[in-house]
Amino acid sequence: SQTIHQWPATLVQPVGSPLSLECTVEGTSNPNLYWYRQAAGRGLQLLFYSVGIGQISSEVPQNLSASRPQDRQFILSSKKLLLSDSGFYLCAWTYGGARDTQYFGPGTRLTVL
Amino acid sequence: EDKVVQSPLSLVVHEGDTVTLNCSYEVTNFRSLLWYKQEKKAPTFLFMLTSSGIEKKSGRLSSILDKKELFSILNITATQTGDSAIYLCAVIQGGSEKLVFGKGMKLTVNP
Numbered sequence: 001s002q003t004i005h006q007w008p009a010t011l012v013q014p015v016g017s018p019l020s021l022e023c024t025v026e027g028t029s030n031p032n033l034y035w036y037r038q039a040a041g042r043g044l045q046l047l048f049y050s051v052g053i054g055q056i057s058s059e060v061p062q063n064l065s066a067s068r069p070q071d072r073q074f075i076l077s078s079k080k081l082l083l084s085d086s087g088f089y090l091c092a093w094t095y096g097g098a099r100d101t102q103y104f105g106p107g108t109r110l111t112v113l
Numbered sequence: 114e115d116k117v118v119q120s121p122l123s124l125v126v127h128e129g130d131t132v133t134l135n136c137s138y139e140v141t142n143f144r145s146l147l148w149y150k151q152e153k154k155a156p157t158f159l160f161m162l163t164s165s166g167i168e169k170k171s172g173r174l175s176s177i178l179d180k181k182e183l184f185s186i187l188n189i190t191a192t193q194t195g196d197s198a199i200y201l202c203a204v205i206q207g208g209s210e211k212l213v214f215g216k217g218m219k220l221t222v223n224p
Contacts, residue, residue, distance in 0.1 A: 104156050
């Protein structure tokens with residue numbers, strides 16, 4: 001069966017510090033991978049998605065970036081965090097013939113102080 | 114601009130009540146609509162709807178899509194406190210890899 005992992009689960013970082021969040025998927029190959037941010041009262045905002053290694057599409061211009069160094073690994077990064085980067089970050093994936101259904105990881109709650 | 118609107122945004126009911134959650138959308142080249150339930154952490158998948166008039170059912174939950182009027186409803190009968198959650202609606206366009214989410218609807222079921 002397929003599973004998706006995210007770490008860390010929670011993170012408290014000062015403004016201006018770097019960020020690296022990791023997402024990995026097990027039990028499948030060539031998944032589509034997605035990064036979302038969920039802020040209070042704003043719903044799920046798509047940040048990045050990837051259809052393959054090294055292929056990243058950015059949805060929202062900001063100080064975040066994403067990379068996909070391996071087929072089942074998706075990384076969200078920032079060189080300098082802003083207060084507005086606080087939120088709940090979710091990684092999601094789709095696979096095979098059911099590409100419309102996205103399955104979410106457990107998420108990372110980021111607080112920038 | 115594509116958009117998904119859920120209503121109401123929040124609802125408080127008593128155990129045993131039946132609730133109906135609404136989701137309307139404006140998306141070019143509609144392909145699918147999905148419902149998710151989000152408790153404390155990650156959203157969990159409930160239903161995917163692609164055809165009008167075909168009800169999807171899972172226990173006390175059911176959902177149906179109307180592609181002519183561009184909306185979907187999610188029904189929960191005999192609600193329980195465990196149904197308390199945020200319910201998310203999302204749509205996907207043909208040729209796209211992206212889901213567009215509504216803001217979610219917070220359901221609170223009181224004992």
